[in-house]
Amino acid sequence: MMQQNDEIGFFIKLISECLQKKANQTLKEFDLTLSQARILFYLHDRNETQTSLKDLEDFFEVTHPTIIGILNRLEGKDFVRNEHNSKDKRLKTIFLTEKGINLFFTMDHFRKTTERKMMQGLTSDQITELQSLLTTVYKNIQEI
Known part of the structure; x- marks a missing residue:
């Protein structure tokens, strides 16, 4: 029989x-929350692909008002900007500013360092297996 600490x-x-706590400690220095940082990473990873509010809502599985709030705070700090979509003026496209891009590289160093520390002591085969197992667990939990 499993006890709680074995589950x-x-x-x-x-x-x-633990990851959230450590991330928030680091992000506090930049006056950012983890949610805001995740948006910056997403925008950077999409590179020059036009990103709409709907793209962000779908990817992060959050509501329109939640995304608007996060983006307003990021825009106020000059990390992102939005423009009307060139194909459909009703839509807004979100971009990183130069300041946002520079911040991304600073935060990416922290992310890579944390990832290396997390995987310390694991072989590359174990890391691959862990990624596969966690992906399966995530898919399974979505079906509940």
């Missing part, structure tokens, strides 16, 4: 909380 979900929760 996979409990370990996932502990890992998630």
Whole structure:
């Protein structure tokens, strides 16, 4: 019989909380939240692809008002800007500013360092297997 501290979900929760805590400590220096940083990473990863509010809502699985709030704060800090879509003036396209791009590279260093620390002691085969297992667990939990 499994005790609470042996349950996979409990370990996932502990890992998630620890990552959030460490990320928030680092991001505080830049006056950012983890949600705001995730938006910056997403926009950077999409490179020059036009990104709409709907793209952000769908990817992060959050509501329109939530995305608007995050983007307003990022825009106020001059990390993102929005423009009307060239094909449909009713839509807005979101871009990183130069300041946002520079911040991305600073934050990316922290992300890579954290990732290396997390995977310390694992072989590349174990890391690949872990990624596969976690992907399966995520897909399974979505079906509940």
